[in-house]
Amino acid sequence: MSKTRIGIIGCGGIAGAHLEGYRLLRQRGCDCFEITAVCDLMEERTAAFARDILGFQEQAPRRFATVEELLAAGVVDGVDVCTLHADHHVTCVRCLEAGVHVLVEKPLGVTVRAARRIQAAAQRTGCILSVAENSRRGLGQRTMAWLLHRDRRLGAPRLFAIEYLHGPSLPRAAAAEPQPVEAVPWRQDRLLAGGGWTYDGGVHLMDSLLVYFGGVESVYAEHRTLEPRYSLLKDGRRVPHDGEDTCIATFRCANGVIGHWTWSQALPGVDYTRVAFYCERGYVLDDTPGGWTHTFGGGFIGSQARIFTADGAEHRSRDLEVEYLLSLSAADKERLFPHGVQHGIAAECHEFIDCLQHNRAPEVDAEAGLAALAVSAALYESAACGREVRVDDVRHSRIDAYQRPIDAHWGLL
DSSP, X not given: OOXXXXXXXXXXXXXXHHHHHHHHHHHTTOOSEEEEEEEOSOHHHHHHHHHHHHTTSSSOOEEESSHHHHHHHTOOSEEEEOSOGGGHHHHHHHHHHTTOEEEEESSSSSSHHHHHHHHHHHHHHOOOEEEEOOGGGSHHHHHHHHIIIIIOTTOSEEEEXXXXXXXXXXXXXXXXXXXXXXXXOGGGOHHHHSSSHHHHTHHHHHHHHHHHHOOEEEEEEEEEOSSOOEEEBTTSOEEEOOSOSEEEEEEEETTSOEEEEEEESOOTTOEEEEEEEEESSEEEEEOOTTOOSSGGGGGTSOOOOEEEEXXXXXXXXXXXXXXXXXXXXXXXXXXXXXXXXXXXXXXXXHHHHHHHHHTOOOSSOHHHHHHHHHHHHHHHHHHHHTSOXXXXXXXXXXXXXXXXXXXXXXXXX
């Protein structure tokens, strides 16, 4: 079988993590792919990526400044899209319509309408569309899903309580004037990012909740900006940042599970993480410092979660991870953790390559990506209108007060 040709579009921060994933796969003996193209408007970025890639494969990739140039060259079978959120629907649709398969970073789109446009293009063209949701692919997350849905020693889930509370250290230094910059960072502009951290990082958690507890029917959220921030532009203007720094949300799932999520980045002196899942016959408690996203660390950190069962026993997460791995067949273990890799980003990259080689559907397709995005978007819609909203109404844009200005800006209405 010939090697799958991969292009990386966008050579910024998260693309570096993808590059490390490809490097790890190659180090573990995965030789079924070649990175044949890198694309970014900034030449210094593509040059740096090309040098790094040459460190683990024989041929340097070709460098392109635009997606049009890359597609015209005909040197890729699939692309790994790591651009800013507002570009996802533009680049993904363009690639899909050119017959090129797509792996795209989360969130799938800058809004629900943008995500639906990508989904429609994938359905129309028949190309593979995979969403880079690395957290659910980590060993800890897969163990948690196994514990809830297959092992069943805890019984049915009933309630979850999640808190990520952080803020500046004490004693607090006097606020300093920011350094002048050319433009507001894109993550601080909701037209480019789609929202604040509830959207950007929160979509990871929403995907996890869907895996653990099934569909979310409705949400209620309150957003606050407790510590307003701004960028000082070189022309002297002070531009306030969009986005919240605090969120309190409640969730109602279709199967009766209820829960809440509280996060803040603006509580002076606070550094507190607590994730708890309460079930019929026991519960899970993960208060590992730094575990900012998910139970068992989400594949990012070495979690020290504890699991308490009805017989009074206390289990450590690492022991259950070993138990889970031993429950897998050799084929399932290789499929979920290819070449023994337990790194979520490397696993999603490998799965994308394997989907192209065997013409199979990815685990996190456009439907799954849209489902997680819709829950995050529903939190913003709820905060905007001050009431509980049904996720299905947000998913189908029957409620869109928060997203409508973003959609209008990008011509998505």
